[in-house]
Amino acid sequence: MLSQLKRLSLEVDGRYASDAELQFMSDYVKSFNLRLQTYQKLQEIESKLIEQTYAKMRSLDPTLFMQGKDDFTSKWKTDTIRTLRYIAVAVLINDPDTLRERFLIWFQTVLRSFRAERTTDVTYQVLQEVVKQDLTPPQASLVCPILELTRRSLGLTSS
């Protein structure tokens, strides 16, 4: 939304915007209640989502949280909570571009430097399954594409 507004203000220079150019604003207004509910729901179930994702990933492959002999579970939790909060804002303001520019591109380089792409890939794959249990299908349809964008940016396909 913010990126789209910025683009609109640059494109509509000294003229009025066309109906087609304004369409995204009415789409946003129509989706706002759902976005707000989804944002609040994500806030409410944040710790549950993290715990369920952790449990599921551990049962899939306990080595996902190990780096050599070190267990980095607590670092994983801090990072995943932070990312989830950025994702929640991106859902609320409908702005995956800003998420990518301000967070994902930077975080990709950090995760790569710790060779954490495999764990990250599984995290955002599992999170997509986990959110579907607590969110309604329309809510999940807002969150899952952003989780997938996050997986593609930070996970194995990012290399």
Next chain:
Amino acid sequence: MVTLINTQNPVKLKYPKKHNHYGFREFFTFDADKGTIVDWNEGHNLLTTEDFIIGLVEGLQEEVGDASAATMYVIGCEWGQKDAFFFEKWFEKEFDRNMRQASLLFLLETWWWPFTSQGWGRWEIDMGDRKQGFMFINIFDSAVARTLGDVGKPVCFLYAGLFAGFFTELVKKQLSCIEIQCYSMGETYCKFLVGGQDRIDAAAFWMNEGANARDIEKRLRSGDLLR
């Protein structure tokens, strides 16, 4: 009269430990009244045009001729050495730990991020051959090469110096750097080799003989050096 420059970045004031602060409006604080651009690490920045880069490169060429490449390299070296100290300070402040205690790749990614925000281009570092005493750095969108365009030869001597200076300070061992592939040679990105002087000399010799970056990589990996 001494003017105190207000370096208070509003985002930094509120979230001093925020690490992903490399967006244009987060990294830089623009003070229109004072005419200053101060970055997150309190470095003073100047905006320059591509004309400035052309002026610098061509002006130097006119003044010192063929020595201009070496001059740019030396400027880069000094910049890199100074930046290593500057980086050490801000890294310690931001991460509450000495940079020597950090993971090397993370440290290097963190070092380059301000340069990315400042328009020097994105990088990719290949440390696979570190134990053999050399490594490669790719620069996408070099400010110098992008400005000068396809001139058929490497032009990013400033970057090569910057890497040589920074890595020399980082590892406390004299290192050099050479650009073995450049956007200004019609390639899609620039590639630098960092290592000891013997390897850089060998790479320079092979380049003169017509070797490309891939040939140089292959010869270095096979342990081929000038006798």
